[in-house]
Amino acid sequence: MTYHNLSLHTDKYQINMMYAHWKNGTHNEKRVYNAFFRKNPFGNGFAVFAGLERIVHYLQNLKFEEEDIEYLQQQEEHYDPAFLEELRNFSFTGNLYAVKEGTVVFPNEPIIRVEARAFEAHLIETAILNFMNYQTLIATKAARIKQVAGDDLLFEFGTRRAQEADAAIWGARAAYIAGFHATSNLRAGKLFGIPTVGTHSHAWVQDHDTEEEAFEKFVSVFPNNAILLVDTYDTLRSGVPNAIKVAHKAKKEGKQVKGIRLDSGDLAYLSKQARKMLDEHGLQDVKISASNDLDEQVIMHVKLQGGKIDAWGIGTKLITASEDPALGGVYKLVAKEKNGMFHPVIKISEDPNKITTPGVLTFYRILDKTTGKSHGDYIAMVDETVPKEELKMFDPVHTYKQKIVKNFEAVEMLQPIFINGKLVYELPTIEEIRKYHQESLSQIWEETLRLLNPQEYYVDLSENVWKTKMNLIQKYRKETNDLE
Numbered sequence: 380m381t382y383h384n385l386s387l388h389t390d391k392y393q394i395n396m397m398y399a400h401w402k403n404g405t406h407n408e409k410r411v412y413n414a415f416f417r418k419n420p421f422g423n424g425f426a427v428f429a430g431l432e433r434i435v436h437y438l439q440n441l442k443f444e445e446e447d448i449e450y451l452q453q454q455e456e457h458y459d460p461a462f463l464e465e466l467r468n469f470s471f472t473g474n475l476y477a478v479k480e481g482t483v484v485f486p487n488e489p490i491i492r493v494e495a496r497a498f499e500a501h502l503i504e505t506a507i508l509n510f511m512n513y514q515t516l517i518a519t520k521a522a523r524i525k526q527v528a529g530d531d532l533l534f535e536f537g538t539r540r541a542q543e544a545d546a547a548i549w550g551a552r553a554a555y556i557a558g559f560h561a562t563s564n565l566r567a568g569k570l571f572g573i574p575t576v577g578t579h580s581h582a583w584v585q586d587h588d589t590e591e592e593a594f595e596k597f598v599s600v601f602p603n604n605a606i607l608l609v610d611t612y613d614t615l616r617s618g619v620p621n622a623i624k625v626a627h628k629a630k631k632e633g634k635q636v637k638g639i640r641l642d643s644g645d646l647a648y649l650s651k652q653a654r655k656m657l658d659e660h661g662l663q664d665v666k667i668s669a670s671n672d673l674d675e676q677v678i679m680h681v682k683l684q685g686g687k688i689d690a691w692g693i694g695t696k697l698i699t700a701s702e703d704p705a706l707g708g709v710y711k712l713v714a715k716e717k718n719g720m721f722h723p724v725i726k727i728s729e730d731p732n733k734i735t736t737p738g739v740l741t742f743y744r745i746l747d748k749t750t751g752k753s754h755g756d757y758i759a760m761v762d763e764t765v766p767k768e769e770l771k772m773f774d775p776v777h778t779y780k781q782k783i784v785k786n787f788e789a790v791e792m793l794q795p796i797f798i799n800g801k802l803v804y805e806l807p808t809i810e811e812i813r814k815y816h817q818e819s820l821s822q823i824w825e826e827t828l829r830l831l832n833p834q835e836y837y838v839d840l841s842e843n844v845w846k847t848k849m850n851l852i853q854k855y856r857k858e859t860n861d862l863e
């Protein structure tokens with residue numbers, strides 16, 4: 380895939396802050412930022428991290444071309460030519476740590492940590508959040524759909540309804556990571572190695588004198604994999620009977636109609652009737668697929684009503700994450716360098732959920748060695764040793780809620796991706812990511828995975844992190860009181 384240089388894919392305030400740092404001589408000081416989200420989308424109990432591959436390519440290709448420099452010069456009269464010269468030599472030289480794509484993640488944990496010169500850390504915020512927020516959102520929506528679909532096949536059909544081309548292909552990839560089986564977008568298929576799928580549209584049927592002729596012609600060119608759309612005129616009176624006729628004829632000629640597609644009406648009723656009609660004609664091997672504004676709710680209800688659908692094609696509601704269209708992930712400064720050392724910094728808010736967790740942080744998934752399931756996640760300083768035998772886990776807000784965990788394995792979730800600007804991580808294949816996602820899901824109790832009112836997963840702080848946070852809150856509270 381050719382990756383375009385996206386250096387200007389940032390907000391102007393980032394370049395302004397880079398400029399202000401440069402003018403003040405602080406641009407080479409190191410900063411630490413964490414990317415995280417505060418709330419699971421769709422009322423879900425978890426999210427599925429995606430976007431890392433795009434972030435890796437973005438950082439590898441990050442440079443200011445001559446035309447970008449010229450454009451910046453025109454945009455802001457204050458930019459000093461010597462600053463623009465500095466941009467000419469720009470590349471990402473920092474460290475980036477991230478969880479693996481496909482990981483089940485939770486609110487408020489640092490899923491990406493950036494350690495870089497203030498100059499670089501500012502520039503990359505916007506693009507990192509752009510990639511992480513969208514792809515994680517779609518992977519999460521896809522995981523919800525996957526959960527209700529069971530063993531049924533899931534096809535991603537969203538491109539025509541997606542918010543432009545990038546969203547279509549990266550959304551198709553995110554859906555595949557979360558367990559979809561194929562996409563209708565050939566470019567996504569080619570770029571990422573996702574299996575592709577295609578039926579035909581209503582236009583194909585309208586284009587012929589009769590529906591039967593349309594089906595026959597289609598089967599004649601796709602003798603073993605045609606899926607016939609049966610709802611153009613009347614699903615049960617015309618579409619299904621014509622498909623049956625054509626399927627019989629095909630059989631006699633050594634061909635095979637692979638399936639039919641329902642795209643309107645009551646999908647439970649129509650699929651049950653269609654299955655009955657097909658079976659009565661000995662066509663048990665003709666599968667039924669469905670589409671039409673599907674999401675996890677409709678799929679679940681159609682299945683509860685006894686619908687006989689083998690494959691689901693999902694477009695609009697997946698690719699636009701229609702009922703919750705933004706993840707809201709943020710990138711916050713958590714430590715800054717002074718005299719060669721990192722010092723934790725905090726952002727205070729009236730809303731306790733918006734107070735950041737300071738320090739150079741990592742986090743661990745605390746897996747029970749007997750069940751293989753997670754007790755929760757544990758955020759600690761990178762230089763902290765996590766106890767091996769007994770771990771005290773406590774709720775960081777209601778601290779009296781605590782438990783002592785034994786017989787566990789603490790798995791560090793953040794992986795080094797770039798060290799001193801060098802890529803040190805081998806990007807996994809899409810199949811490896813998809814498999815890893817299932818493994819990650821299997822470590823979470825089903826009470827947290829359920830679609831409706833899931834049990835909240837514990838994301839706890841080490842005592843050290845908690846104390847650092849409380850001390851900083853006290854410090855700022857005291858300073859503010861002193862001012863009054």
Ligand SMILES: Nc1ncnc2c1ncn2[C@@H]1O[C@H](COP(=O)(O)OP(=O)(O)OP(=O)(O)O)[C@@H](O)[C@H]1O
Binds near residue numbers: 642646671673
């Ligand atoms: N049995 C069902 N239970 C719950 N929802 C369903 C069922 N069958 C279809 N739906 C969903 O209901 C929504 C509306 O379907 P409806 O039949 O009203 O519209 P339509 O079929 O698109 O209409 P039209 O026939 O005019 O194209 C769609 O999102 C569809 O997926």
Ligand SMILES: O=P(O)(O)OC[C@H]1O[C@H](OP(=O)(O)OP(=O)(O)O)[C@H](O)[C@@H]1O
Binds near residue numbers: 579673692
């Ligand atoms: O409903 P979605 O989840 O968004 O899935 C994609 C939709 O796109 C197609 O319809 P469209 O009316 O665009 O074209 P068609 O003529 O092929 O039906 C397809 O038949 C699906 O209904």
Ligand SMILES: O=C(O)c1cccnc1
Binds near residue numbers: 537576578
């Ligand atoms: O192949 C299909 O049936 C398809 C592809 C894209 C959108 N709707 C349907």
